[in-house]
Amino acid sequence: MKRKACMVMKVSTFKYFVKEGFSSIWTNRIMSLASIGIVVACLIIFGMFMLFSTNINFIGGQIKDQWEIKAFIDESIPIEQVDEIGAKIKNIRYVRECVLETKEQALENYKKQLGEDAHVLEGFEKHNPLRHSYIINLSDIQYADQVVQQLGTIPGIVKVKNHRETVEKLLKITEFIRMGSLWVMILLAFIAVFIISNTIKLAVFARRKEINIMKFVGATDWFIRWPFIVEGIVIGLIGALLSLVLVGYGYNYILKLIYQSINIFKLREFSEVFEGLALIFIVIGTSIGAIGSAISIRKYLRV
Structure with a gap:
């Protein structure tokens, strides 16, 4: 009560x-x-x-997710060997993804970036000065220098583009x-x-x-x-x-x-x-x- x-x-x-x-x-x-x-x-x-x-x-x-390394392939190498280079890149430790960008795709991408000014690239389809390249994403960007060094040892890769310092x-x-x-x-x-x-x-x-x-x-x-x-x-x-x-x-x-x-x-x-x-x-x-x-x-x- x-x-x-x-x-x-x-x-x-x-x-x-x-x-x-x-x-x-x-x-x-x-x-x-x-x-x-x-x-x-x-x-x-x-x-x-x-x-x-x-x-x-x-x-x-x-x-971090969009950061990438770009490895350019020697233009004298036939397309069959380009695929072999891609396989070697994928075997490098810390490489999460490796995507081939052909020189034709690279040209189209440049046209998209230029937008209304894309007409300046007209005529390059027949004599494309660009190279095939591999766009590489890493599982951890702190190992970028190590991966870049290993990319430089692969025959057929003539240039590696790395924006690590800018990203950091x-x-x-x-x-x-x-x-x-x-x-x-x-x-x-x-x-x-x-x-x-x-x-x-x-x-x-x-x-x-x-x-x-x-x-x-x-x-x-x-x-x-x-x-x-x-x-x-x-x-x-x-x-x-x-x-x-x-x-x-x-x-x-x-x-x-x-x-x-x-x-x-x-x-x-x-x-x-x-x-x-x-x-x-x-x-x-x-x-x-x-x-x-x-x-x-x-x-x-x-x-």
């Missing part, structure tokens, strides 16, 4: 906390809107940096940007907590007399604190959901503009990162609201 009465009391107390929290938001709606606006602003900046960092990592992975520089740049974005996101999180706690502190200050009265009539610190924490959680949740919608629309718009002008690398679709981003936004938003409320009310509980 006592347990049942205790359960009823807990449910009614929880309802009271929630009711008071929502009531406080409406009563102090101007301050609540200001707090929501700050949460939205901070999470939008945070979200855009996070999406930027995610795409930097994604592009870095594509650079690009990867270093992406890693630098990724780490920079991470520190910016951490800094933004601290700034958000500071701003929210000070904004909510203004609302708590306006209700300091009410808090003092509750303390004098015997209310516990947590009984007084919970409605404010609920208020902060609701403000953070609303801010998180609004910012998620705005970031989604903004990101899709920016993605559309990027694809219209640049289409070298594929970027993450918003649908691919939505679940993870939504979870992070909700956790950060509600945490900021709850922590900000708890910090703000602490001073006025010392009566």
Whole structure:
């Protein structure tokens, strides 16, 4: 019987906390809107940096996957021996894939790259100056120098094209940007907590007399604190959901503009990162609201 009465009391107390929290938001709606606006602003900046960092990592992975070595074959070698060279290349350790690009295919590829200016290559079909070549992908680019050395020992290969240094520089740049974005996101999180706690502190200050009265009539610190924490959680949740919608629309718009002008690398679709981003936004938003409320009310509980 006592347990049942205790359960009823807990449910009614929880309802009271929630009711008071929502009531406080409406009563102090101007301050609540200001707090929501700050949460939205901070999470939008945070979200855009996070999406930027995610795409930097994604592009870095594509650079590794698209990186290749090109081995050019002596034009005097008959096509039958070209296939034998390909078999030798495939036997080299760390070679993941080896694809023959004939000189006819190479010419067509150059025409595609030139686009509207492809007419400058007209007439080269009969006297094609290009060579057959093998496009080689490795399982790990750190062994590129070793593979290039072994390619140089295969008879019939006259030139090896290797862009390892360029790729490594690009990867270093992406890693630098990724780490920079991470520190910016951490800094933004601290700034958000500071701003929210000070904004909510203004609302708590306006209700300091009410808090003092509750303390004098015997209310516990947590009984007084919970409605404010609920208020902060609701403000953070609303801010998180609004910012998620705005970031989604903004990101899709920016993605559309990027694809219209640049289409070298594929970027993450918003649908691919939505679940993870939504979870992070909700956790950060509600945490900021709850922590900000708890910090703000602490001073006025010392009566």
